[in-house]
Amino acid sequence: MLQTIATRLGRSIAVVLLVTMAVVALLSLAPGSxxxxxxxxxxxxxxxxxxxxxxxxxxxxxxxxxxxxxxxxxxxLGTSPLTNQPVTEAIAERLPVTLELAALGLIIALVVAIVMGVLSAVRPGSALDRGINALSAVFLSVPAFIAGPILIYFFAIQLQIFPVLGWSDLSEGLGPNLQSALLPAIAIALTEIASFHRLLRTDLIGTLGEDYIAAARAKGMSGTYVMFRHAFRPSSFSLITLAGMNLGRLIGGTVIVETLFGLPGLGQLIAASITTRDLIMVQGIVVFIAVVYVAINTIVDLSYGLIDPRIRKVTAAA
Structure with missing residues (x-):
C-alpha cells in the first residue's frame, strides 16, 4: 500500500514538473516581455x-x-511583476468563482446524465431511448463558446431571467449568486451531459444483461430496486472516473466561459496573464491546477474501494 502511494506521488510530481516546463517553454517562444x-x-x-x-x-x-x-x-509561487500581487493571493481571490462554476456544472451534468442514462437503459432501442440519444448528440455538438452566447441571448437578453454579465458573491445572497452562476454552469455542463449519458447508458445496459440481475428480477424485486441497488453501483465506476477527471479539467478549462460571462475566476486571470506575458502568474496558476487535477484523480482511484468492497480486498491483498 505504501509503495503504491509512493509511486503515485512520484508520478504526480513528475506530471507537475513536466507541465510547468512545457508552459515556460511555450511562453518563451512568444514575442515581447x-x-x-x-x-x-x-x-x-x-x-x-x-x-x-x-x-x-x-x-x-x-x-x-x-x-x-x-x-x-x-x-x-512568486509575485506578479505587473500587479505586484503574490500569485497565491491572486489564486485565493479567484478560486471560489472557478471552483463554484466547475462544481455546479459538474453537478448539473451528473444529475441530468444519470436521469437520461437510466431512462435509456431501461428500454434500449425504444422511442424514448432514441429521443434521449438524439438530445445527447445535440448537447455533444454544442461547445461552450457556442452555448454561452445562445444562453445569454435567450435567458439574459430576451427573457431577462439572468444577468448578462458579472458575478454576485455568496456574501450577497444565495439567490443572486446562483443567478450569476447558473447560465455559465449550464454552458459548460452540456457537453459533459452527453459524454456522461453515453458512458452510463452503455455500462447500465451491459450490467442489466448479467445473470445476477435476471435472478434478482426472478425473485420479484421491483425494477427500480434492481436498477439502483444491484445495477447502478457496479455501472458507475467509469462514470466516477470520468467525472473526477472532468472536474480537474473544468477547473482549468473555464477560460472561454469566464470570458464570455465576465466572471472573475482563474480562467479569466490566466487568459489576461498570457496576454500580458505575466509568466510568473501563469506558472503559478498552472502548477495549482495541475496539483488539483492530480489530487482529484488520486481521490477518485481511492474511492473505488468505497463503492465496491471487492476492490478493497484486492488492494489489501496487494
Missing part, C-alpha cells in the same frame, strides 16, 4: 533592457525556471 507591457509601447530598448535586468528576465529561460522552482517547492 512583461517589461514591454509595464513600460508601454513607447518604451526605448534601453529602458526595456534595464527593467528586464531588474525583474531577472535577462537570464536564460532555464535559469529563471530553476529560480522560480526553488521558491515554489516552499509554497512561494
Amino acid at each position: 512583461a517589461s514591454e507591457v509595464i513600460l508601454g509601447e513607447n518604451a526605448t530598448p534601453e529602458a526595456i533592457a534595464e527593467m528586464d535586468a531588474e525583474l531577472g528576465l535577462d537570464q536564460p529561460v532555464w535559469s529563471q525556471y530553476l529560480d522560480w522552482l526553488k521558491n515554489a517547492v516552499t509554497g512561494d
Whole structure:
C-alpha cells in the first residue's frame, strides 16, 4: 500500500514538473516581455533592457525556471511583476468563482446524465431511448463558446431571467449568486451531459444483461430496486472516473466561459496573464491546477474501494 502511494506521488510530481516546463517553454517562444507591457509601447530598448535586468528576465529561460522552482517547492509561487500581487493571493481571490462554476456544472451534468442514462437503459432501442440519444448528440455538438452566447441571448437578453454579465458573491445572497452562476454552469455542463449519458447508458445496459440481475428480477424485486441497488453501483465506476477527471479539467478549462460571462475566476486571470506575458502568474496558476487535477484523480482511484468492497480486498491483498 505504501509503495503504491509512493509511486503515485512520484508520478504526480513528475506530471507537475513536466507541465510547468512545457508552459515556460511555450511562453518563451512568444514575442515581447512583461517589461514591454509595464513600460508601454513607447518604451526605448534601453529602458526595456534595464527593467528586464531588474525583474531577472535577462537570464536564460532555464535559469529563471530553476529560480522560480526553488521558491515554489516552499509554497512561494512568486509575485506578479505587473500587479505586484503574490500569485497565491491572486489564486485565493479567484478560486471560489472557478471552483463554484466547475462544481455546479459538474453537478448539473451528473444529475441530468444519470436521469437520461437510466431512462435509456431501461428500454434500449425504444422511442424514448432514441429521443434521449438524439438530445445527447445535440448537447455533444454544442461547445461552450457556442452555448454561452445562445444562453445569454435567450435567458439574459430576451427573457431577462439572468444577468448578462458579472458575478454576485455568496456574501450577497444565495439567490443572486446562483443567478450569476447558473447560465455559465449550464454552458459548460452540456457537453459533459452527453459524454456522461453515453458512458452510463452503455455500462447500465451491459450490467442489466448479467445473470445476477435476471435472478434478482426472478425473485420479484421491483425494477427500480434492481436498477439502483444491484445495477447502478457496479455501472458507475467509469462514470466516477470520468467525472473526477472532468472536474480537474473544468477547473482549468473555464477560460472561454469566464470570458464570455465576465466572471472573475482563474480562467479569466490566466487568459489576461498570457496576454500580458505575466509568466510568473501563469506558472503559478498552472502548477495549482495541475496539483488539483492530480489530487482529484488520486481521490477518485481511492474511492473505488468505497463503492465496491471487492476492490478493497484486492488492494489489501496487494
